[in-house]
Each structure stands twice: as C-alpha cells, then as structure tokens.
Amino acid sequence: MLPVPNLDDRYFEQIVQEARKAIPKLMPQWTDENAHDPGITLVELMSWMTEVQQYYLNRITEKNERKFLKLLGIRLREAESAIAEVAFTGITRQKALPKGTKLMAMDQPFETAETVQLIPARLEKIIVRTDAAASDYTSSNHNAGIAYYAFGNEAKSGSKLYIGFDQALPQHTDISLACKLFDDYPVRVGRAATGTTRLTSSAQVSWKYFGAGEGESWLPVELVSDTTVQLSQSGRLVFRIPASMQPMLVHPANDRRRYWICCTLEREGYELSPKIEQLHINAVTAVQRETWSEAFVFPSSGEAGMRLEIAASLPFYGLTTVQVRNDDGDWHDWVPVMGLSSCGPQDRCYELHRDSASYTVTLVFGDGIHGQIPAAGEQRVRLIAHAAEFELDRWIGRSNGLPNQEFEVERLRSCLSEGLQLQVGRPVPGNAELIWEDWTKVDDFDHSGSEERHYVLDVANGIIRFGNNEEGLVPFAADTDNVRIIALQTGGGLRGNVKDGLISELVTNDPELLAAQVTNPFPAAGGAERESLEEAKLRVRKELHTPYRAVTGEDYEAIARSTPGVRVARVKAIPLYRPGMKDEPHSKAPAQMTVVVVPYSEAAQPRASDGFLQTVREHLQLHRLLTTELHVIPAEYIKITVHAVVVMEPHMKGETRRIVRELERLLHPLDQGNGAQGWAFGRAVYKGDIYGAISRIKGVVYVQDLWIDYEGAEARKDASGDIMIPPYGLVMSGEHEIELISKTDI
Numbered sequence: 001m002l003p004v005p006n007l008d009d010r011y012f013e014q015i016v017q018e019a020r021k022a023i024p025k026l027m028p029q030w031t032d033e034n035a036h037d038p039g040i041t042l043v044e045l046m047s048w049m050t051e052v053q054q055y056y057l058n059r060i061t062e063k064n065e066r067k068f069l070k071l072l073g074i075r076l077r078e079a080e081s082a083i084a085e086v087a088f089t090g091i092t093r094q095k096a097l098p099k100g101t102k103l104m105a106m107d108q109p110f111e112t113a114e115t116v117q118l119i120p121a122r123l124e125k126i127i128v129r130t131d132a133a134a135s136d137y138t139s140s141n142h143n144a145g146i147a148y149y150a151f152g153n154e155a156k157s158g159s160k161l162y163i164g165f166d167q168a169l170p171q172h173t174d175i176s177l178a179c180k181l182f183d184d185y186p187v188r189v190g191r192a193a194t195g196t197t198r199l200t201s202s203a204q205v206s207w208k209y210f211g212a213g214e215g216e217s218w219l220p221v222e223l224v225s226d227t228t229v230q231l232s233q234s235g236r237l238v239f240r241i242p243a244s245m246q247p248m249l250v251h252p253a254n255d256r257r258r259y260w261i262c263c264t265l266e267r268e269g270y271e272l273s274p275k276i277e278q279l280h281i282n283a284v285t286a287v288q289r290e291t292w293s294e295a296f297v298f299p300s301s302g303e304a305g306m307r308l309e310i311a312a313s314l315p316f317y318g319l320t321t322v323q324v325r326n327d328d329g330d331w332h333d334w335v336p337v338m339g340l341s342s343c344g345p346q347d348r349c350y351e352l353h354r355d356s357a358s359y360t361v362t363l364v365f366g367d368g369i370h371g372q373i374p375a376a377g378e379q380r381v382r383l384i385a386h387a388a389e390f391e392l393d394r395w396i397g398r399s400n401g402l403p404n405q406e407f408e409v410e411r412l413r414s415c416l417s418e419g420l421q422l423q424v425g426r427p428v429p430g431n432a433e434l435i436w437e438d439w440t441k442v443d444d445f446d447h448s449g450s451e452e453r454h455y456v457l458d459v460a461n462g463i464i465r466f467g468n469n470e471e472g473l474v475p476f477a478a479d480t481d482n483v484r485i486i487a488l489q490t491g492g493g494l495r496g497n498v499k500d501g502l503i504s505e506l507v508t509n510d511p512e513l514l515a516a517q518v519t520n521p522f523p524a525a526g527g528a529e530r531e532s533l534e535e536a537k538l539r540v541r542k543e544l545h546t547p548y549r550a551v552t553g554e555d556y557e558a559i560a561r562s563t564p565g566v567r568v569a570r571v572k573a574i575p576l577y578r579p580g581m582k583d584e585p586h587s588k589a590p591a592q593m594t595v596v597v598v599p600y601s602e603a604a605q606p607r608a609s610d611g612f613l614q615t616v617r618e619h620l621q622l623h624r625l626l627t628t629e630l631h632v633i634p635a636e637y638i639k640i641t642v643h644a645v646v647v648m649e650p651h652m653k654g655e656t657r658r659i660v661r662e663l664e665r666l667l668h669p670l671d672q673g674n675g676a677q678g679w680a681f682g683r684a685v686y687k688g689d690i691y692g693a694i695s696r697i698k699g700v701v702y703v704q705d706l707w708i709d710y711e712g713a714e715a716r717k718d719a720s721g722d723i724m725i726p727p728y729g730l731v732m733s734g735e736h737e738i739e740l741i742s743k744t745d746i
Contacts, residue, residue, distance in 0.1 A: 113285040
C-alpha cells in the first residue's frame with residue numbers, strides 16, 4: 001500500500017492549546033479563558049474544523065493533484081525527441097535521401113526530418129578575406145571545438161567568406177549547407193516559452209558562386225531558404241546554382257583551382273561578429289524517433305485521372321492503404337489495382353507507382369469511366385504507410401460496444417503522443433466493409449459530450465481508454481477488429497541526447513547509399529523524459545513567478561531578457577517616459593513605457609542595431625497592455641574622463657595603472673562576470689564615487705585634487721562638478737589622467 005503523506009500531524013487538543021497561547025499576544029484584553037466563554041467555544045469549533053480539513057487534505061490522490069494542475073492551466077509535458085544535425089560524405093553520384101530515412105546511434109534510432117539531395121562534391125577549403133588579410137581556416141573547420149570568424153573579428157563591410165569544393169555543384173538542385181556558430185558566451189540567447197517573435201538582423205550578406213554567365217564572374221545563387229538569418233545564428237542554408245560553375249584560384253597563389261561559393265558582408269550590423277565552428281555540405285536534421293505508421297493527407301481537385309505524389313521513406317518501402325473521405329467526414333478504404341482499365345465507373349480503385357530514383361510514390365485515380373473520381377475538396381485523400389513488421393500490431397482490437405473499454409498496447413509505452421492517430425470502424429448492415437472514423441485524443445473526458453469521438457491515452461501504462469456514452473462516445477461494436485492505429489511514432493527521452501559522432505549507421509535498402517558515411521558533428525540535444533507529477537508541481541511554482549504579461553517595469557525587463565534569438569546583456573524599463581522628453585523625472589508621459597536595451601558584445605561600447613531593437617520590440621508587443629505605448633531604444637553612452645592628483649605611499653608612487661584599472665572597472669557599462677556590476681542606468685557620476693574608488697586602493701593616502709570631464713548627448717555638469725546623465729544613459733571610461741605624488745614630497 002502506498003504511503004499517505006501527512007500534511008499536518010496536529011490534533012484537536014494541540015490546535016486548541018496553540019490558539020489559547022496566542023490569545024494574550026493578539027488580544028490582551030481577553031482575560032476570561034474558561035470553557036463557558038463564547039470565544040473559547042469558537043476557538044474549539046475552529047480547531048475541530050481545522051482537524052477535519054487536515055483529514056481530507058491528507059487524502060488528496062494523484063488524480064486530485066492532476067485536476068488541480070489542470071485548473072491552473074498546467075498539463076504534464078510529454079517526452080521530447082532529441083534533434084541533431086547530421087552530414088553525409090562518401091557520395092559517388094547525386095542521390096535523393098528521402099524524409100524518414102532511418103539512422104542509428106548505437107541502439108538509438110534517428111530519422112531524417114526532410115528529404116535532402118546528396119551530392120558528391122566535397123568541401124575542401126575555407127578562406128576568410130578581410131581588408132587586412134586572407135586566412136585559411138580549413139583545418140579549423142574540420143576539427144570540432146575550434147571556431148573562426150566568418151568576416152574577421154570586426155565584421156567590416158566587404159569582408160568575404162569563401163567556401164571551396166573539389167568539383168562543380170550540380171545545377172538546379174537544392175544544396176544544403178549547415179552552419180554551426182559558436183554559442184558559448186556569458187550571456188545566453190533568450191529562449192521564451194511563448195510568442196512568435198522573428199529574429200531580425202541588421203547585417204546583410206549575399207551568396208554568390210563563380211560561374212559562366214556573360215563571361216566568367218561572380219553570380220548570385222538562388223536562395224531557397226536561410227535559417228541562419230544572415231549568419232546571425234546556427235542554421236541551414238538551402239540554395240541552387242542556376243548555371244555551371246567554373247574553377248578559379250582564391251588563396252594562396254600556389255594553390256590549385258577549385259569551385260567556389262562566396263558569402264560577402266554587404267552591410268554591417270552584427271552585435272557579435274559571427275564565429276563559425278563548422279560548415280557542412282549534405283546536411284539534414286535528424287530526430288530521435290521511429291515511425292511505425294504515418295498518414296499523409298492530400299486535397300482532391302475532382303478532375304479525371306488525378307495524380308498525387310509524396311516523397312518519403314515509409315511510403316516507398318512500407319505497406320500502404322489509401323482512403324477517400326466522403327461528404328459526411330467518414331473514410332472509405334480504396335483498393336489498389338495494377339491497371340485502372342479493369343475498373344468500372346463505381347469501383348473505388350487506384351494505381352500506385354514507385355520511382356526509385358527520387359523515392360516518389362504516385363497515386364493515380366480513375367476518370368469516372370475506369371474507376372471513381374474522388375470528390376473535390378481539402379483533405380479528401382489520405383495515404384497511410386506503415387512498416388511491414390507493424391502490420392499486425394496496428395490493429396488494436398475489436399470493440400464490444402460496452403462503456404469504459406480499455407485496450408493495452410505495449411508499444412504505446414514509448415509513444416510520442418502528438419504523432420498518434422486512431423481510427424474506429426463502423427459496421428454497415430448488409431455490407432462487409434467498415435466505414436472508418438477519426439477519433440481525437442483528449443487528456444480526460446471532463447469536457448467530452450456523449451456524441452464526441454474521444455479517447456484518452458495513458459502512456460505510462462500503454463493503455464487507450466474510451467468513454468461511456470455520457471462522457472465520450474462508445475466505439476461501435478463489430479464482429480472483426482475495428483480499432484486501428486494509422487499514425488504512430490515512438491522515441492523521446494534523455495537517451496536520445498547522444499554524443500557527437502555516434503550517429504554513424506545509415507539503414508537503407510538502396511545499394512548506392514550503402515557506401516555513404518553519416519555522422520553528427522555535434523551532440524544531439526533537446527531530448528527529455530516525460531514529466532512526472534512532482535516535476536510539474538515544481539514547474540508551477542517557478543512559472544507563477546515568471547511574468548507573461550508586461551505591466552510593471554520589472555515585467556518589461558524580465559520579458560525583454562527572454563527575447564528569442566538575441567543576447568540582452570542589460571535592460572532598463574523607464575515608466576511614464578517618452579524618448580526626447582525633457583525635464584525628466586519632473587515631467588511624466590501617461591501610458592508610455594520606454595525600454596532601454598544593451599546587447600551582449602565584445603565591443604567596448606555595445607550598441608543595439610535596428611534589427612536588435614525591432615526583435616525586442618516585437619517580442620514585447622506580444623506581452624504589453626493594450627493601452628501602453630511602447631518604445632525600445634538603445635543606451636546612450638557618456639564617456640567619463642577623470643583628472644586626479646593622488647598622494648601615495650612612497651613605495652606605491654609608480655602604480656598609476658592600478659588606479660586607472662579601478663576607474664575602468666567602476667565606470668563600465670556591462671556586468672563584468674566577477675561580481676562587479678555595470679553602472680546603473682541614469683545614475684549620476686558623483687565625485688564621491690571617484691574619491692571612494694581611488695581611496696580603496698592600497699597605498700593611497702588621499703586624493704588631493706579631482707575633476708571630471710564628459711562627452712555625450714543629454715549629459716551635463718552641475719555646479720559641484722558632478723555629471724548628470726539621462727535616464728537611458730550609461731557611462732564608459734575615457735582616457736583618465738592620474739598624477740601621483742609621494743607623501744614625502746609634500
């Protein structure tokens with residue numbers, strides 16, 4: 001028997017005694033504590049009610065806790081699959097690798113997330129050319145853990161990244177180039193749980209290849225997609241070469257001619273100059289999962305001889321079923337035939353053709369004379385593909401028509417529930433054919449009506465539960481198995497977070513791909529176990545303190561720091577302030593909120609670009625109150641220069657640099673990672689701050705003279721010589737002038 005947690009072990013007598021002991025402290029005028037006093041009677045009544053409440057609280061079950069979490073809008077997270085970027089080498093000729101191709105990392109199955117064209121070209125050379133020099137980073141690219149700047153450490157406009165191949169890239173073919181950027185900075189990229197903010201980059205790059213157009217020249221590639229956002233983040237570039245490539249020599253002069261593509265920085269704007277860890281050709285995303293059955297839905301044009309195509313591994317290699325939906329929303333299984341010429345006008349038949357060159361499966365339907373034409377409409381045709389070894393397991397069982405039916409399926413214990421689809425067959429009197437209906441997975445039957453086709457999946461025990469005709473419809477009784485799975489994926493968990501290089505086996509029946517090698521240059525990440533109830537309760541406590549609606553200044557600052565895709569080093573929200581407003585803080589602008597942001601950067605004076613500001617603004621717009629007008633601006637830097645005459649101990653007379661370092665540490669705009677915090681936004685620079693910083697240094701006797709100069713907009717010096725800075729301002733160190741005098745020379 002499971003132990004029942006004892007939430008409170010106080011009994012009636014103890015509760016009464018604790019309450020009576022508190023009377024002199026809380027109510028000193030209450031002096032009659034005998035049993036006849038009505039107040040004592042109330043104390044005893046409340047003590048009895050407290051004891052009864054404890055009794056029932058101690059009997060809260062796991063089911064109750066799940067209901068309480070549901071009231072808070074919290075559901076237990078499902079297991080998540082790890083994701084890795086994999087690259088293929090050893091390709092002898094151009095070949096398509098279909099979506100869903102199985103890979104293995106020891107005993108862990110992975111699948112490619114999309115179809116990719118593998119090409120035989122090899123990436124042989126990486127050259128970075130800036131105004132200062134041209135450098136060869138080929139060895140850095142081929143060795144994990146060594147990063148190099150794509151456009152030099154300053155990322156000046158006109159800098160170029162050359163990528164050389166041993167042979168010409170094929171024309172009019174989608175070529176996939178994966179880019180992994182260095183990411184181990186002190187300030188992490190924001191990872192917001194909600195919102196759909198799109199990263200905007202102020203920098204702009206262009207991709208070209210050296211080829212034959214009107215003479216040999218650099219020509220633009222045809223860009224299909226770019227998830228790197230102008231090389232601002234790790235991602236993948238997919239492009240096409242419109243015309244033939246030509247070999248050329250880039251660097252050094254004694255090197256051989258290669259086939260090149262070039263990435264040119266056309267416009268500056270990076271907060272951090274992109275630092276590449278590795279570039280890979282023939283790259284694709286792999287997900288740790290195993291697909292046993294998958295459903296693909298197509299629209300129908302309603303035309304004669306309609307053809308539908310799909311390119312994926314499971315439809316090509318697995319067993320297939322084709323369904324067509326009628327106007328009532330029910331599905332009918334159609335019959336595959338070798339040729340439609342043998343079909344009548346009312347026959348539900350189709351042809352299925354497989355193309356081994358492109359792994360394409362084509363469905364051909366009738367013309368109304370030889371075979372029916374599927375009715376026109378969206379989501380009319382469905383192709384169900386499943387693995388041959390799953391043929392028997394996909395049939396869950398037969399419904400007996402009784403309420404609260406349960407079906408146990410062992411494979412569901414490792415199911416990715418979002419990829420599960422279930423169908424129930426409805427018998428037709430006088431017809432052996434079943435009409436199939438899609439059923440929907442729900443967390444529970446609390447909101448399920450008597451006519452709703454709902455079921456509950458218990459992943460922990462591998463059980464599917466149906467309703468009772470009051471909460472959820474009961475599946476139709478049948479003489480044969482009429483409950484089946486049409487889509488199922490298994491996987492997920494921490495075991496999928498494999499180390500780099502472990503995804504090394506390609507599972508395929510294609511002899512041309514057997515010689516190909518596959519690897520994951522970096523570890524897989526993102527795999528997580530199914531959340532337990534205790535973990536969910538801990539997450540609730542954390543999320544209750546996480547702002548999702550921007551109301552106060554602290555809310556704006558916390559949400560700005562979590563902006564996806566950017567590194568926000570510092571942020572300051574200024575309520576009731578509009579940019580350009582004078583006489584702050586005496587003047588107030590109602591319903592205005594100004595947010596000042598500073599990006600993380602390796603520069604001494606980090607300044608947010610227009611793209612950075614737009615990204616933060618779009619993210620905050622999702623969370624602000626409707627009546628608030630939002631402004632996101634960069635910080636204004638005020639350069640502070642200190643002039644001081646300092647009296648020192650004789651043996652410390654030559655320690656000018658120590659004083660300068662202390663002033664630079666004090667007058668720094670960013671947090672410095674060693675416990676030293678950056679200068680507060682809008683805080684005036686007082687002479688007392690400088691006196692204190694210098695006086696703390698060992699060997700300083702006293703500061704004899706001190707004055708401060710400044711450079712920067714909106715700052716001013718008051719009558720006492722202190723520097724007043726605007727509310728959106730930060731300070732930075734200038735060239736300090738320090739004169740040291742030995743106390744013996746005075």
